[in-house]
Amino acid sequence: MKQILDFEKPIVNLREKIAELKNFTQDSDIDLSEEISTLEKRLSKLEEDIYGNLKPWDRVSMARHQDRPTTLEYIENLFTDFIEFHGDRLFGDDEAIVAGIAFYKEKPVTVIGHQRGKGTKENIRRNFGMPHPEGYRKALRHMKQAEKFDRPIICFIDTKGAYPGRAAEERGQSEAIARNLMEMAGLTVPIICVVIGEGGSGGALALGVGDHIHMLENSTYSVISPEGAAALLWKDSGQAKKAAETMKITSYDLKELGVIDTIIQEPKGGAHRDLEEQARNMDAVLEKSLQQLEAYSKDELLEQRWEKYKKIGDYKLDQSIDL
Amino acid sequence: MLKDFFGKRKKYASIPSEQAKTDVPEGLMQKCKGCHKIYYRKEMKKNVNVCPNCNYHHTLTAWERIDSLFDENSFQEWDKQLITSNPLDFPDYEEKMKKDREKTGLNEGVVTGEGTIEGHRVAFAVMDSTFRMGSMGSVVGEKIARAIENAKDESIPFIIFTASGGARMQEGVLSLMQMTKTSIAIKRFSKAGGLMVSVMTHPTTGGVSASFASLGDYNFAEPGALIGFAGRRIIEQTIREKLPDDFQTAEFQLKHGQLDKVVHRHQLKHVLSTLLQLHQKGGKSLETNS
Numbered sequence A: 001m002k003q004i005l006d007f008e009k010p011i012v013n014l015r016e017k018i019a020e021l022k023n024f025t026q027d028s029d030i031d032l033s034e035e036i037s038t039l040e041k042r043l044s045k046l047e048e049d050i051y052g053n054l055k056p057w058d059r060v061s062m063a064r065h066q067d068r069p070t071t072l073e074y075i076e077n078l079f080t081d082f083i084e085f086h087g088d089r090l091f092g093d094d095e096a097i098v099a100g101i102a103f104y105k106e107k108p109v110t111v112i113g114h115q116r117g118k119g120t121k122e123n124i125r126r127n128f129g130m131p132h133p134e135g136y137r138k139a140l141r142h143m144k145q146a147e148k149f150d151r152p153i154i155c156f157i158d159t160k161g162a163y164p165g166r167a168a169e170e171r172g173q174s175e176a177i178a179r180n181l182m183e184m185a186g187l188t189v190p191i192i193c194v195v196i197g198e199g200g201s202g203g204a205l206a207l208g209v210g211d212h213i214h215m216l217e218n219s220t221y222s223v224i225s226p227e228g229a230a231a232l233l234w235k236d237s238g239q240a241k242k243a244a245e246t247m248k249i250t251s252y253d254l255k256e257l258g259v260i261d262t263i264i265q266e267p268k269g270g271a272h273r274d275l276e277e278q279a280r281n282m283d284a285v286l287e288k289s290l291q292q293l294e295a296y297s298k299d300e301l302l303e304q305r306w307e308k309y310k311k312i313g314d315y316k317l318d319q320s321i322d323l
Numbered sequence B: 001m002l003k004d005f006f007g008k009r010k011k012y013a014s015i016p017s018e019q020a021k022t023d024v025p026e027g028l029m030q031k032c033k034g035c036h037k038i039y040y041r042k043e044m045k046k047n048v049n050v051c052p053n054c055n056y057h058h059t060l061t062a063w064e065r066i067d068s069l070f071d072e073n074s075f076q077e078w079d080k081q082l083i084t085s086n087p088l089d090f091p092d093y094e095e096k097m098k099k100d101r102e103k104t105g106l107n108e109g110v111v112t113g114e115g116t117i118e119g120h121r122v123a124f125a126v127m128d129s130t131f132r133m134g135s136m137g138s139v140v141g142e143k144i145a146r147a148i149e150n151a152k153d154e155s156i157p158f159i160i161f162t163a164s165g166g167a168r169m170q171e172g173v174l175s176l177m178q179m180t181k182t183s184i185a186i187k188r189f190s191k192a193g194g195l196m197v198s199v200m201t202h203p204t205t206g207g208v209s210a211s212f213a214s215l216g217d218y219n220f221a222e223p224g225a226l227i228g229f230a231g232r233r234i235i236e237q238t239i240r241e242k243l244p245d246d247f248q249t250a251e252f253q254l255k256h257g258q259l260d261k262v263v264h265r266h267q268l269k270h271v272l273s274t275l276l277q278l279h280q281k282g283g284k285s286l287e288t289n290s
């Protein structure tokens, strides 16, 4: 049974009713085809109304949906010959991040992504997709290797954030994230990042410095979770819904703020409704992205990466201030 | 030894009498945050806000820091006119910023520029925790990135003093992106051979700790400074255990291999100028030449 989100309940109820009527007509002589067709029309209108007008909080719940496709599912659908490699060679292997190489359209690429678990057991093993420093360091090791063998890097971002734990701090959480930001800035191969679920704070950013940043329509990218923002701003984590709106964390907001390049459309009702359709939508964007980036020389690539991030931010000049 | 002072802080703590508390005239006197002894503010100032009794390093404003380190009249401020706009249309943000500017006399949470330390010309960025907790929004990120670029163009070292609670909530994801912007600037500077020194002061946390603060060729910290990524309360809630008192202090970070050195404020100028001397082409030893 798929997890049903609050805002889709009317749709689900109506769908069940239609199914019920269809069942009923099968076992009896009464013809309800007209009623059914009316209801089906109403359903498609309802779906349009609801899915076409998602509030930021609706998208947050979709980004967190337990069935939302994860990094490994996209890898399975879009790449061939994927081999996963483990470990950071310094401390351990962080299963909250997966990394490896594969073919993408007959070209070798390095693929790295946050990995949530599907059930409780896997989630515990993968720490709910919240990395420790060794995760970022594993990612960096693979990125350096990608640079050596001149293959593009594709990063999937899907994390609530860096793990707020004692061990993570002791092993240099800050340094590990900072190091990735700085090193990714200088890699001479194309880097494409795709936010597929939650893009939470520094933990997301540590895989998020790229030449192109794409975002699934119902994913989020933010400096802090809506609950965290509400607690900080209004001392009330119950106001998460309001924070989700104020903080501008949806793909549409980020496109407007100039932080991302492309919004990848999702199937009606979210990526989990149709993984294959979702993978196709992503494929089209990835292919184009890679084609564009492969046309650049190494120097051009680095220069453009800098130009891209240099522009992000908003400020003004107050000429009344004495120099 | 200096490094022992913080461990001993409690031993020397003395609680002033009720009489003493009521006798302290506002503004003239100052109570030490470490040992709670009462000092003349002037006396504490002369000691660069370090407690003469327990060595507690009190906050310095950006300008106090600059005055304490740079040669007289050697500094020049950059990008003074950059102020925040309100990218998320966050309620009351601009009004609050205006008030903060009036209250602190600063235009943002960081002062950038160039100056000389014992004759060595450097570019600098000094964050100020008295301005909105030194939080990093677009202006802070932009000023720091520009200062690093200037250092690169001028081929001079870059020194940053961090003091920040992290990203500025009111600018949302744009604050987060300042981590990237500054880190790319550092990469470019580093590739060009530039020397960067980071001095982490109290507090250096969140997105600032996880970007430029940790990216110096040398990373220093002041004694007792709080340094870390996630907040203590959130960690305690997550792992359901109480953290030790010294968790995320400069000394803790040093012990865990995250810092090059913890430097007492009185020694800072000397350490920095020696370091600059050591990185100067044809630099001569200060000791043998003095």
Ligand SMILES: [Zn+2]
Pocket (backbone or CB within 6 Å): B032, B033, B034, B035, B036, B037, B051, B052, B053, B054, B055, B056
């Ligand atoms: Zn004291």
